[in-house]
Amino acid sequence: MKFLKVVNSLAILFLLVAGCSKKPQPVPPLDPKNMDLTVSPGTDFYQYANGNWIKSHPIPDEYSRYGAFEQLIEQNYKELKSLLKAAAKNKAQQGSIEQKIGDFYATGMDTTKIEQDGISALKSEFQRIAAIKSTKDVQNEIAHLQLVGPSPLFDVGSGQDEKNTETVIAQLYQGGIGLPDRDYYTGDDNRSKEIRKEYVKHIARMFKLLGDDAAKAGAESKTVMNIETQLAKASMTRLERRDPHKTYNKMSLKKLQRLSHNIDWASYFKNIGLENVGDINVGQPHFFKEISKMIKTVGVDDWKTYLRWNLINRSANYLSTDFVKEDFAFYGAFLSGQKVMKPRWKRVLSATNGALGEAVGQLYVKKYFPPEAKERMLNLVMNLKSVLRSRIQKLQWMSESTKKQALKKLDAMNVKIGYPDKWIDYSKLEIKRDSYIANVVRANQFNFRREMNKIGKPVDRTEWHMNPQTVNAYYNPTMNEIVFPAAILQPPFFNNAADDAVNYGAIGVVIGHEMTHGFDDQGRNFDTKGNLRDWWTKEDEKRFNARAQVLAKQFNNYVVLDSLHVNGKLTLGENIADLGGLNISYQALEKSLKGKPRPEKIDGFTPEQRFFLAFAQVWRQNIRPKAQMRRLKEDVHSPGRFRTDGPVSNMPEFYKAFNVKPGDPLYRPKNERAIIW
Numbered sequence: 001m002k003f004l005k006v007v008n009s010l011a012i013l014f015l016l017v018a019g020c021s022k023k024p025q026p027v028p029p030l031d032p033k034n035m036d037l038t039v040s041p042g043t044d045f046y047q048y049a050n051g052n053w054i055k056s057h058p059i060p061d062e063y064s065r066y067g068a069f070e071q072l073i074e075q076n077y078k079e080l081k082s083l084l085k086a087a088a089k090n091k092a093q094q095g096s097i098e099q100k101i102g103d104f105y106a107t108g109m110d111t112t113k114i115e116q117d118g119i120s121a122l123k124s125e126f127q128r129i130a131a132i133k134s135t136k137d138v139q140n141e142i143a144h145l146q147l148v149g150p151s152p153l154f155d156v157g158s159g160q161d162e163k164n165t166e167t168v169i170a171q172l173y174q175g176g177i178g179l180p181d182r183d184y185y186t187g188d189d190n191r192s193k194e195i196r197k198e199y200v201k202h203i204a205r206m207f208k209l210l211g212d213d214a215a216k217a218g219a220e221s222k223t224v225m226n227i228e229t230q231l232a233k234a235s236m237t238r239l240e241r242r243d244p245h246k247t248y249n250k251m252s253l254k255k256l257q258r259l260s261h262n263i264d265w266a267s268y269f270k271n272i273g274l275e276n277v278g279d280i281n282v283g284q285p286h287f288f289k290e291i292s293k294m295i296k297t298v299g300v301d302d303w304k305t306y307l308r309w310n311l312i313n314r315s316a317n318y319l320s321t322d323f324v325k326e327d328f329a330f331y332g333a334f335l336s337g338q339k340v341m342k343p344r345w346k347r348v349l350s351a352t353n354g355a356l357g358e359a360v361g362q363l364y365v366k367k368y369f370p371p372e373a374k375e376r377m378l379n380l381v382m383n384l385k386s387v388l389r390s391r392i393q394k395l396q397w398m399s400e401s402t403k404k405q406a407l408k409k410l411d412a413m414n415v416k417i418g419y420p421d422k423w424i425d426y427s428k429l430e431i432k433r434d435s436y437i438a439n440v441v442r443a444n445q446f447n448f449r450r451e452m453n454k455i456g457k458p459v460d461r462t463e464w465h466m467n468p469q470t471v472n473a474y475y476n477p478t479m480n481e482i483v484f485p486a487a488i489l490q491p492p493f494f495n496n497a498a499d500d501a502v503n504y505g506a507i508g509v510v511i512g513h514e515m516t517h518g519f520d521d522q523g524r525n526f527d528t529k530g531n532l533r534d535w536w537t538k539e540d541e542k543r544f545n546a547r548a549q550v551l552a553k554q555f556n557n558y559v560v561l562d563s564l565h566v567n568g569k570l571t572l573g574e575n576i577a578d579l580g581g582l583n584i585s586y587q588a589l590e591k592s593l594k595g596k597p598r599p600e601k602i603d604g605f606t607p608e609q610r611f612f613l614a615f616a617q618v619w620r621q622n623i624r625p626k627a628q629m630r631r632l633k634e635d636v637h638s639p640g641r642f643r644t645d646g647p648v649s650n651m652p653e654f655y656k657a658f659n660v661k662p663g664d665p666l667y668r669p670k671n672e673r674a675i676i677w
């Protein structure tokens with residue numbers, strides 16, 4: 001999502017992907033037809049479990065990756081489309097959420113009007129930029145653009161004070177670049193160089209679409225690239241940002257003013273509606289020192305070019321075809337390898353989700369989320385919690401005092417399932433049938449002000465950071481809570497028609513994964529109440545790091561696309577969560593089977609085998625090379641193949657289930673296995 005801000009909150013969330021009983025016909029929990037029985041499980045378990053599915057599901061042209069998540073998202077699209085279309089067709093009561101959803105969707109689908117309008121709806125915004133005369137004007141315009149959607153120079157939001165999580169404070173974060181990672185501006189590898197070259201051409205073509213001649217557009221694209229390169233160089237890397245101590249720098253307005261003295265911060269906060277801003281967390285102080293220098297060294301005309309670029313880049317998706325096509329050619333086709341654009345209705349649907357997420361969510365859960373699913377999920381969560389509890393108690397590497405704190409944290413971990421108890425109130429958001437981009441701007445302003453209004457107030461514990469209609473889950477360290485939206489509680493993750501082994505292997509592992517995030521290399525820095533506080537003894541910390549290092553090394557050794565490796569450090573938190581989730585859920589399954597007659601084999605597979613097969617099924621996917629290259633740099637999750645083979649290769653229970661022996665390619669000798677939670 002670009003121009004449209006989904007949630008402006010800068011909370012750090014650990015997601016499951018970088019992404020029921022309602023079905024009339026039960027979905028088969030595991031289909032052996034999807035497997036590749038010509039490969040032995042000890043050679044390549046991912047291929048064994050998913051080989052035929054992978055072969056028979058080539059990536060649709062509109063996708064750059066296609067797997068279990070995308071399959072479910074496709075089904076989701078269809079359900080949401082019927083809701084949105086109905087809302088657009090009916091004359092719903094003025095001011096109701098149905099009216100807002102319907103009008104937003106209808107203006108997005110009205111291509112005749114969108115083509116006619118061209119960029120006229122943004123005329124006044126471009127005029128504002130054209131009228132800029134001084135660096136003071138530049139600063140005012142940055143604040144204005146952040147309010148209506150684009151976020152030039154840096155990001156602003158609200159979030160819990162990480163060392164006092166009862167309160168919400170303002171958050172400043174590095175930003176202002178158009179490429180998806182700062183490393184693309186600085187990298188010496190061929191792909192980064194190619195990306196820079198194409199990006200500059202793309203910027204020039206966008207300026208030409210705005211009416212500039214070729215020479216002017218060419219010069220402008222270099223100006224933008226020059227400014228963004230300076231921003232990138234001043235930015236922290238993704239790895240640096242994984243350390244929550246480094247990104248916690250709370251300061252007063254006065255101190256921020258000293259740090260970044262060429263920017264008038266008091267006026268800035270006043271401009272965005274925060275007259276009494278209070279303390280501010282500055283995510284990357286060095287970055288804010290550098291942009292202060294840039295305010296002096298970059299000329300006003302160059303800033304104007306950069307601001308024009310930000311405006312058009314962030315709004316291209318909501319304008320006429322020429323802009324949409326050029327935007328897709330770079331971001332979709334060139335960067336990610338997507339062959340064709342998603343159909344318009346899917347793009348407008350995503351935008352509606354971004355603008356009115358919890359309004360759409362209300363309609364979605366009413367129609368598609370059965371209350372029984374919540375009950376079963378709660379039970380599963382309780383079972384997994386009690387297993388993790390006993391595993392922590394038995395840990396040999398952790399001291400009693402740290403264990404006590406860890407158990408306290410686990411007991412305090414909150415769980416949210418399905419949808420929020422309290423919905424966002426959209427009554428102050430005006431949505432009309434006048435223009436798509438105008439609706440997008442109004443929604444941005446509404447969501448921005450909503451975020452800013454939280455500052456200085458106690459934290460709202462009922463709040464969600466994901467829509468119920470999103471196929472994903474998250475752990476929020478500052479809330480110490482795990483959250484499972486309604487949309488993930490469906491096959492292949494959660495299947496009412498399936499045996500326990502399958503549900504423990506799929507959604508059970510997902511639950512265990514999210515719980516483990518509270519204890520991964522990042523999450524372990526936060527305490528029972530979500531405060532950033534060191535509650536570990538030095539020795540325990542050392543032992544934890546040594547164990548995590550084993551896992552990092554394993555993943556560093558995985559090779560993707562000939563010579564590119566997985567980044568074991570970048571993906572460490574997710575890999576710890578995958579390994580923990582698998583272990584916890586396996587033990588919970590064994591516990592549930594104990595004392596009962598042993599279930600019959602299904603399709604020739606034991607419950608233990610079905611557990612691991614269901615787990616592998618969740619990660620089946622096909623991905624285009626360009627998208628894979630991007631993900632290796634940007635995604636904290638490992639490729640699906642290694643999210644499967646990595647964790648299982650550390651588990652003797654897996655070896656036993658499939659009779660994997662020393663000498664098999666997946667087999668790891670005892671002293672090379674990672675055991676953490």
Ligand SMILES: [Zn+2]
Binds near residue numbers: 014017513514517
């Ligand atoms: Zn995760």
